[in-house]
Amino acid sequence: MGSGIAEVCARAGLDAVLVDISAELAAAGKARIEASLGKAVEREKITDQDRQEALEHLTLGTDLDRVAGCDLLVEAVVEDARVKTEVFRRLDEIVESPGAILASNTSSIPIIKLARATQRSGSVVGLHFFNPVPVMNLVEIVPSLETSEETIERCRVFVTDVLGKEVIRAADRAGFIVNALLAPYLVSAIRMYEGGFATKEDIDKGMQLGTNHPMGPLALCDLIGNDTILAIADVLYDEYKDPALAPPPLLRRMVEGGLLGRKAGRGFYEY
Ligand SMILES: NC(=O)c1ccc[n+]([C@@H]2O[C@H](COP(=O)([O-])OP(=O)(O)OC[C@H]3O[C@@H](n4cnc5c(N)ncnc54)[C@H](O)[C@@H]3O)[C@@H](O)[C@H]2O)c1
Numbered sequence: 001m002g003s004g005i006a007e008v009c010a011r012a013g014l015d016a017v018l019v020d021i022s023a024e025l026a027a028a029g030k031a032r033i034e035a036s037l038g039k040a041v042e043r044e045k046i047t048d049q050d051r052q053e054a055l056e057h058l059t060l061g062t063d064l065d066r067v068a069g070c071d072l073l074v075e076a077v078v079e080d081a082r083v084k085t086e087v088f089r090r091l092d093e094i095v096e097s098p099g100a101i102l103a104s105n106t107s108s109i110p111i112i113k114l115a116r117a118t119q120r121s122g123s124v125v126g127l128h129f130f131n132p133v134p135v136m137n138l139v140e141i142v143p144s145l146e147t148s149e150e151t152i153e154r155c156r157v158f159v160t161d162v163l164g165k166e167v168i169r170a171a172d173r174a175g176f177i178v179n180a181l182l183a184p185y186l187v188s189a190i191r192m193y194e195g196g197f198a199t200k201e202d203i204d205k206g207m208q209l210g211t212n213h214p215m216g217p218l219a220l221c222d223l224i225g226n227d228t229i230l231a232i233a234d235v236l237y238d239e240y241k242d243p244a245l246a247p248p249p250l251l252r253r254m255v256e257g258g259l260l261g262r263k264a265g266r267g268f269y270e271y
Contacts (some may be wrong), residue, residue: 234247
């Protein structure tokens, strides 16, 4: 997600700094961006000159101090509250501009928790992009109880006028809007399959042809990653205690067994 966010910023003509924990991981992020830009040229979405210019706007690093002069920081590290809180604490120390916005791409961690790790909670906000970032047109803006209206408005302008994407605004509640609606649907599909109610192929075909979804729920779980689905379902269940949100045992066993979906070559289907 971090490389996707850096790519759309660079394509919009902003100087973007991509920081990861090792030179290899930062280089892997850059390789993903190069491949994605190459594909965009092939599909005639951008010219070769646009691709070249985007790459010139991009800097890589492993040292968080590299972002000290930035006006907008988008954290997209692993979905772990401890790691994210530490990143926000460090950003608060090093970021120079008092007006800089500190945003998180978290799918489920409360924004207020990240804000409390800083001395500038009015400037901390959720900016939830969708995967793959260059293709998906939506960003959820998630203010915490302490985010200022000015921060929200500046984020709205950044997403719509600079990146050319659409925004929706969601409260700081588990799942925001999209995952709060999507996760119960995906979890229900897994439960239906686990209960032997229907085959996975028929569940997916039913939702594709019956509701015109581009893919069925179990294929979508494999695309998103079953570990990510489990993490989101756990957080939603924790927040609302609604049994309909509880992750089915099959999902947990699949994650324990490494059946994570497309990225692992196996999930509900083989790839
Ligand atoms: N995968 C999705 O579909 C999706 C969609 C929307 C939001 N998100 C959210 O985006 C975030 C990242 O998800 P992802 O799927 O890209 O995860 P990922 O595990 O693929 O990538 C996380 C990256 O963060 C790096 N990292 C870890 N600790 C770091 C640190 N202290 N400083 C700098 N970099 C660090 C890792 O090396 C890795 O490259 C999560 O919060 C996730 O919930 C994911």
